Amino acid sequence: MIYLVLVTVLWAVSFSLIGEFLAGQVDSDFAVLSRVVLAGLAFLPMTRWRGVQLELKLGVTVVGALQFGVTYLCLYRSFAYLSVPEVLLFTIFTPLYITLMDDLIKGRFSPVALVAAALATVGAGIIRYDGLSSDYFTGFLLLQVANVTFAAGQIGYKHLVQRYPTEVPLHRFFGYFYAGALVFALPSFLLFGDPERLPSSALQWGVLVWLGLAASGLGLFLWNRGACLVDAGTLAVMNNALVPAGLLVNLVIWNRDADLLRLVLGGSVIGCSLWVNARFSQHAVWARKQTAPGS
Numbered sequence: 001m002i003y004l005v006l007v008t009v010l011w012a013v014s015f016s017l018i019g020e021f022l023a024g025q026v027d028s029d030f031a032v033l034s035r036v037v038l039a040g041l042a043f044l045p046m047t048r049w050r051g052v053q054l055e056l057k058l059g060v061t062v063v064g065a066l067q068f069g070v071t072y073l074c075l076y077r078s079f080a081y082l083s084v085p086e087v088l089l090f091t092i093f094t095p096l097y098i099t100l101m102d103d104l105i106k107g108r109f110s111p112v113a114l115v116a117a118a119l120a121t122v123g124a125g126i127i128r129y130d131g132l133s134s135d136y137f138t139g140f141l142l143l144q145v146a147n148v149t150f151a152a153g154q155i156g157y158k159h160l161v162q163r164y165p166t167e168v169p170l171h172r173f174f175g176y177f178y179a180g181a182l183v184f185a186l187p188s189f190l191l192f193g194d195p196e197r198l199p200s201s202a203l204q205w206g207v208l209v210w211l212g213l214a215a216s217g218l219g220l221f222l223w224n225r226g227a228c229l230v231d232a233g234t235l236a237v238m239n240n241a242l243v244p245a246g247l248l249v250n251l252v253i254w255n256r257d258a259d260l261l262r263l264v265l266g267g268s269v270i271g272c273s274l275w276v277n278a279r280f281s282q283h284a285v286w287a288r289k290q291t292a293p294g295s
Contacts, residue, residue, distance in 0.1 A: 067153020
């Protein structure tokens with residue numbers, strides 16, 4: 001859980017940096033590609049090429065292609081069709097996809113996790129909703145692809161590590177994650193990128209370096225590490241914890257207007273969803289029985 005909380009704070013800061021210094025100024029395909037390359041280079045010296053199961057290598061590569069490559073390319077493209085509030089609103093369905101995918105893989109149905117994810121979605125919607133434009137269908141579809149692939153990457157990595165246990169430390173084969181993302185990010189920039197919209201200042205280059213090494217490198221590794229240590233319900237809820245965190249950072253650092261009542265109300269609903277999952281999920285009930293007196 002601590003990993004997910006730390007990365008939520010990290011990503012909240014990074015989200016503000018994107019909005020202030022990159023959005024609408026730097027080519028989105030180049031921004032994604034630079035993040036992939038920088039994060040990959042950071043893990044390259046640690047990557048073990050031998051002694052890692054082939055299933056893990058291929059699996060982590062596919063996860064990276066989905067969770068980083070496809071997700072970010074679709075996310076950035078959605079801004080051409082949607083306003084920022086609409087983009088934020090349509091990303092809140094990720095928790096639902098996470099719980100449904102986890103249940104599908106395990107061949108079961110977990111109503112508590114689904115309820116918790118639904119509560120988190122409602123809480124994020126309270127914070128983010130600001131009306132919809134009349135022309136949003138294409139953007140909505142792009143964001144749902146991004147939501148599904150981001151959810152699939154998280155659940156895929158979680159189950160991959162559980163299914164193929166290894167004594168090799170996770171960071172020694174996480175470099176394959178960025179190799180998978182590069183499979184989509186590089187061709188996308190070569191085909192659709194605009195070389196005229198590369199970073200034009202040292203500050204913009206600095207933001208890209210931060211996003212590549214901190215947000216995409218350290219952040220994605222710790223997030224996926226944390227995903228392996230919690231149940232699917234908690235993971236689903238934490239996917240929407242970025243909403244109040246991001247708005248708070250934006251308010252404190254950039255002094256942007258925010259509806260504090262909606263922020264508090266929505267944040268409270270997200271917090272309630274965490275409590276529901278922790279109190280009533282099968283995993284939590286089992287843990288309490290194990291620690292009960294006389295057990």
